[in-house]
Amino acid sequence: MERNGKLLRVEGLKTWFGSEKDPIKAVDGVSFEVDKGVTVALVGESGCGKSVTAMSLARLIPSPPGFYAGGQILFDGEDVLKMSDRCLNDLRGREISYVFQEPGTSLNPVYRVGYQIMEAVKLHRKDVDAREEAIKLMSMVGLPDPETRIRAYPHEMSGGMQQRVMIAMALACRPRLLVADEPTTALDVTIQAQILELLSSLQKELKMAVILITHNLGLVADTAHMVYVMYAGRVVESGATENVLSKPAHPYTRGLLDAVPRLGVEDSAHEKPARMKGIPGSVPHPARLPIGCKFAPRCSKVQDVCRQQEPEIKCDAKGHYVRCYFPL
């Protein structure tokens, strides 16, 4: 079933909300690919549709209010949007699993963490002893003293430890795709560094692909092989991380990069940073999108054509895609 090492291919995904007559198009024609074992980042500001895209991958968007208005999600060549409930249950947790932003709200406060990890193991893996496996998973994610910790409740743990538990649960069935939705945003920087280190070493060990959903371009530069920049429910630019971040072609990507305060590389760290530009205005509401290019009202390079018709996404020789009439 696998073709050219592609684990996941999303083609023109449309995840809409509300009524079919007057929908809110949170995700409107998003396409991307994930190869086996790589890290792909979806980056954008709040409301750009990155989390809805991520949730759609295992059909986790509740319906109503959400519905899939079009497109395909091919996991291993099979369309997730056409799967039966039974196939979906096999897919969720076993093939695709998730780590979310707030570990505190994702864990059930009334069950011990060991039980919650074992639940995932029992559901999908009949071949192993759940308790033993849970202990193994907990030590794999670097939780000290797993034999005792297995009896702890979520509130007895710090945020970083809770996130480790979430990762242990997500890895219970050695998924081939891990979707990490802002996995470190709620954590302090030193803990964030620990979790990132953990995720990247586990990724190598288990050879899984990771989709990293984030608003933090620094995190993308640190970890991702490929990056898809999203704006207003669309991909506006994509390509290899080095290319996109060092030579951005879309004015929005350029604007985002100019808006991120930098630490300064070694030789410029002692200089006073120059005034940053930022992007005027704010992200449009998905129910009130402009007609042409969705970024046109905030764009510095806007022309008449941008306001009339939305540009198609185009590719250059190096596989660097951009949705703009006048790429930089």
Place this chain on the structure above:
Amino acid sequence: MALLEIKNLKVFFEARNQSGKTSELRAVDGVSFELEKGEILGLVGESGCGKTTIGNAIVGMVPVTEGSIRFEGQEITALRGKSVKLFRQKVQMIFQDPFGSLNPRMSIGAGISEVLKVHKLVSGKNERSARVAELLKAVGLEAEYAARYPHEFSGGQRQRLGIARALALKPSLILADEPVSALDVSVQVQILNLLKDLQKEMDLSYLFIAHDLAVVRYMCDRILVMYLGKIVESAAATELFGKPAHPYTEALLSAVPDVDKGLKSRTQGSKRIVLKGDVPSATERIPGCPFHPRCHRVQAICSKEVPPVKDCSKGHFSVCHFAGKF
């Protein structure tokens, strides 16, 4: 005379554990610093380090256990009656969540006017609405917005409103507690630039409390780094990022994901320092240097002796046994 002078400030709370036993939580444990007029002073650290508590102690929202806070030479813990009101005019706060700090049932104009009314700064309805219009314009909003309610605004606009409210009393010191961490990147810069411009125009001073080192670097003249209720390093912004002299600052700087650093690490390999373990609770008593259980440069002496304050260069100090030696 410094605008704000804090000496050996201690703020302790009583914490109760699961079995009901009480212990002392030392949120701020002997902090001293000065803030000069016209300065933007940054206070950084991870959650629980006590940075917000310092801000709260300055405005009197938490009781001070020990130490002194002087504003314009006056001890603020001793202020009573009218002078308290005057102090509150001169020191204003900007909070992290602008929605939580605006009354949802009051129009923007009414909310800002109330401040003016309470402090009897502007008398007469027309004068007040003129002042509101002026304030809204100063923060980059239109005067007509005065009739609208908080829910009608985006996050960035709400933070502008929070700033307008803080400016209403013509303060000389503004405590900004994580003013941009709830905002999107593209909006964050707009607010930071606005704060910078206002500081120059109105001759303000800021105590800028944040966890994001890059934001603090962009904003501040001088930076204090806090860990477990204590200041571990203090330096001019340019100096701190060029030559950190405390292992904690060093680790923080290396742990922050940064675009330039990330792209560089692709060709040259990552030099990230990953600290072990979590930040200890402020109820724990750690012998020696409070940072030693997590420190990547730890030596035998660190667990035995409390490190002295060491001057590294003019205006740059670090509380580490090995300051300046790495």
